[in-house]
Amino acid sequence: MNTKTILITLTSFIAGAVFAFDPPSVGSAAPDFSLTDANGKPHSLSQYKGKTVVLEWFNPECPFVKKHYGSGNMQKLQQEYTVKGVVWLTIDSNAPGTEGNITPEEAQKITASWKTHQTALLLDPEGKAGRAYGAKNTPNMVIINPEGKIAYEGAIDSKATPNPADIPNSTNYVKAALDESLTGKPVTTSQTKPYGCSVKYKSS
């Protein structure tokens, strides 16, 4: 073994160790978290046990998020399912100093002016919840069933573009998965590749 080989092997081991973290997969238990909302009220996942929970990663500056809020698509979805008893938690995991990070005041303003219908808009500036779920995009959608297992993970719909005109022609995966999950059926499409902006996490 020459020096180069040793060096290469060492580097790969280090690289392997650094990136060896895998996010929880569909079907596994959803990691618990506790975050505060725009009004300073704490919410934890465990308090919603027994209910279907939707997690939606959020960035008000992101064109892909704007696609679904500007068109009213996201609000409609939130309203439709919160009425059916689904808990809808919107999470902003962008770190302070990055675009997309919001203060509680900004969060209140956005929910009012965008006429959103989620259960709560949660602030995660440390990126704890986002990292626990391996959320990489905004929007990134996760559905947790009443047993606390992940039932769906991925994109909101099938057209990966920032263009709102594409919404009517796309398949809404979240709607399909919720409809199946709420009627006790197994979710057909349980994992898709999310699309959008990257979540701007705090450097760890």
Next chain:
Amino acid sequence: MLTAFRLAAYSIVCLSLFALAPQGQGQTYQGKELVKAELLSDTNAVVPGKPFTVGLLLRMAPGWHTYWKFSGDAGLPTELKWKLPAGWKVGEIQWPIPLKTIDPGDIQTYGYENEVLLVQEITPPAQIDNASVAFAADANWLVCERICIPGSATLQLELPTSTTNEPKNTDLFARFRRLLPQGWPEPKIATANWTRAGSDLRLSVKSATLAGYPSADFYPLPGVETVVGHPRVESRSANEIVFRVPLESASKDLSSMQGLVVFSQRPNGNDRAGWQTPISAIASASSAPAHGIFTFLFFGFLGGIILNLMPCVLPVISLKIFGSIQHAGQNRRKILRSGIAFAGGIFTWFVGLALLLIALKAAGREITWGGFQFTNPYFVLALSAIVLVFALNLFGVFEISLPQGVTRGLLSSTGGQQEAASFFQGLFATVLATPCTAPFLGTALGFAFAQSPAIILSMFVAIAGGMSAPYLLLCAYPAWLRFLPKPGPWMLHLKQFMGFLLLATLLFLLYVLGAQRGLEGAIWASCFLLVISIACWMKGAFILPTASVAERTVVRVIMLVIVLVSGVYFIGGKFESTNISSANSQLRGDWQAFTLERLQAELEQGHSVFVDFTAAWCLTCKFNEANVLESSAVRQAFQRHAIVKLKADWTNGDPVITKLLQQFGRPGVPLYVLYPGKSEEPIVFPELLTKSIILEKLETASRAVAAQ
């Protein structure tokens, strides 16, 4: 005055230059220009029919980036939609190897910083009427720094038409061409091997070249239904790198993935180079002779043994076994000698074939296995005559007595006649075996064809060894013949019955002739065969030991005359003038005739195409067609996936098809290829088809196309 004229001329030049100059467009955000996009060409003029390259140049503000074909955890690939005049063709975007960025939260993306040139080949039609041509393309991209902004532009490029052209933007195009990934190198440079372990794919790359690059990575290009995790180097030694590619979506049947093996001195180095991984296990198994020479020789040997079981040899085997029964009563040495003579016949044929191939290969002729005999109707005709004569012999119409001189020349020992017969039976068995390219033989011979004369020779010897092994074994252990029944009057009946087996073989040969030269061709050939039968009957009836030498000579002359005259009349005249039967005569159901143009046109229109390379004389083909391709499950699957079915008929040795077979490394038919789409690599099926393999591959291919 002169000055004013010059000025005017100057401004005209300037204006025209401005008009011809590519028009860039900028994307501004909050007063800052983020991306400047323009279309460029590598040439100063369009020459009709001559392909040239255009590129979308995106210049990004510092810190901002656009994305690769697979953007990674975030982002979107840049899109370019061309509006070309009718008759113009545009190739796929050729993406330079991207940079891999890892952001906090382990967000990995693939993209470009500063500037990138996405090139595409444009093929103009053979005739252009206008003095200049304007192209337009809609470009859409996503540019990100800390925030992402979608951008778009409608870009123009105008080029004059000319009969000659000069290169343009040479440095820029060359700089980005250097960053384009290469195809997978030859097996001696690098081999790739995919394995699946649970929810992970593992790619093992063995290459001494990579040892010189400390940074090596796998950039995945997953299909749309595959959610891929972050590939990582699992282990690395001097000559081997193993990448682990986690799959997050549950695609159970996924056994490999497209992607690039990227290597450089340091991560994201400007010296980065990449290889495209071979697409599927099936394709790589058949295209790359990754097996060693000994594996192939073994397959050749195995193929040789299997040749004994092929339907077209079976009658001859029966003949041989019959001969063995006869010998069972004789002494052991004689049996062994007869066995060796039979094997000698087999070896002679294969070695002769190998030498002939080597000679023809040297002469540069395009020639392939099986077909070079069976695609030739005169060869089939000659074989028909031989089979008929053998059959008549078995029926007892005449007895074969080899010319004394020949026998004596070949074998000097006593009992030579029997050995000579064994020798020719060996030859005959192998002549009949060649059209049935048995499954193993296909791969083995395909390999041999690309090799040196020495390897071709050893390959054929291996096949001969395989084919003669059972006989040699039986002759070396004649005790096993004990299990064969005792000779008796039944042998005569058996012999006569075998004559019918040969007649069945003759029917098959006539069917081949019919496919090659139509019904008339088959009829004229049969007329000739009838005259040959009469000649045989004359020999049996009149050339008797009791007949005088004069009588025998007269009969021989008459035999010769009628065979020659009928040969000249029926074969030289009637048969020769029959047209080569078109491939269409074989088409049934929803199969359509294959042409290269047809294949390209269908792919151009976005259809998936399945091509059945077949021939009337190929029994394996017939078997596959009857049991798999024409089964209702497979037909329905073809319909469901809207796959165009083309039949490439090689009965007459079409040179275009010959060339295509060679491209797939196959020496003959059958060959089954599925072209999923214009940009997808064709999928090659094994020679012995099963319903499940067809159904499975159709499913994967249609998914791959949907992913586009």
